[in-house]
Amino acid sequence: MFEDRMKTSAIPERVYALCQAIKSRTMQESDLRELLEPSNLGGSTKYFGTVRDAAKQLGLISVKEGDVSLAVDSKCVSSYDSMREYIVGNIDTISEGLFFDVSKEYISMNEQVFKFKGVSEAALVEHMSKVIGKPVYEDDMRAWRFWATYLGLGNLHDMLLLPNMYTYLKAVLTVCNLKKNEEYTFTDFVAAIKPYAEIGLSDIDGNKKINLAMSSGLRALHDEGIIQLSHKLDSGDMWFLYEAELHPIKSTVTHVTVRR
Numbered sequence: 001m002f003e004d005r006m007k008t009s010a011i012p013e014r015v016y017a018l019c020q021a022i023k024s025r026t027m028q029e030s031d032l033r034e035l036l037e038p039s040n041l042g043g044s045t046k047y048f049g050t051v052r053d054a055a056k057q058l059g060l061i062s063v064k065e066g067d068v069s070l071a072v073d074s075k076c077v078s079s080y081d082s083m084r085e086y087i088v089g090n091i092d093t094i095s096e097g098l099f100f101d102v103s104k105e106y107i108s109m110n111e112q113v114f115k116f117k118g119v120s121e122a123a124l125v126e127h128m129s130k131v132i133g134k135p136v137y138e139d140d141m142r143a144w145r146f147w148a149t150y151l152g153l154g155n156l157h158d159m160l161l162l163p164n165m166y167t168y169l170k171a172v173l174t175v176c177n178l179k180k181n182e183e184y185t186f187t188d189f190v191a192a193i194k195p196y197a198e199i200g201l202s203d204i205d206g207n208k209k210i211n212l213a214m215s216s217g218l219r220a221l222h223d224e225g226i227i228q229l230s231h232k233l234d235s236g237d238m239w240f241l242y243e244a245e246l247h248p249i250k251s252t253v254t255h256v257t258v259r260r
Contacts, residue, residue, distance in 0.1 A: 153213060197214075
């Protein structure tokens with residue numbers, strides 16, 4: 001799912017359900033398959049294998065000699081939010097795969113994504129293949145949108161993902177241990193979140209310009225009072241959010257304070 005071909009059958013809800021089934025016990029793979037994919041229902045779609053593989057690639061489960069067990073503390077899968085926080089906190093486990101590459105490119109496209117009606121549109125799929133240097137197919141992009149939405153890279157509108165990393169960044173703040181009510185330079189803030197937010201920071205260059213998805217997420221966190229963005233005129237450490245004329249933080253930021 002995350003390494004090469006992305007599968008529409010391996011959706012976050014099924015991965016979560018698998019983790020719930022083995023949260024307090026180890027199960028034989030055959031029994032787990034029957035629980036999640038009951039044969040008496042007569043369904044023709046077989047998805048257990050892709051869901052198991054996705055959970056394994058994320059480091060959530062362990063499969064040994066036909067036994068499937070949880071590979072993390074049960075509190076890491078106690079809710080959809082906690083599972084997201086675990087994945088974000090260990091995002092490097094999938095940083096070499098197709099999902100990560102597609103995500104980085106989609107985020108770096110900024111407003112260019114609005115030219116397309118959906119993430120699986122042929123022109124966008126072709127663009128992805130060309131830019132990242134790996135084959136990307138329409139089904140890959142259909143599967144990608146489920147996990148991109150769940151992890152919080154944007155908001156799904158019809159078939160298009162609108163770039164906004166609010167939910168993802170909220171998870172990052174939970175795992176990166178920045179001190180509350182302490183003011184950080186924006187440079188130090190970026191350094192602190194980068195191990196978990198590289199997926200949205202890979203396109204930053206010497207101009208210190210932040211892409212649309214990250215900028216929208218940071219502004220949403222600011223509006224909610226989770227962080228406070230500020231621009232101190234006497235600071236030479238200036239960064240630039242994606243321009244938003246109607247927002248109090250139009251572009252330039254120099255400091256961040258985590259409020260809650």
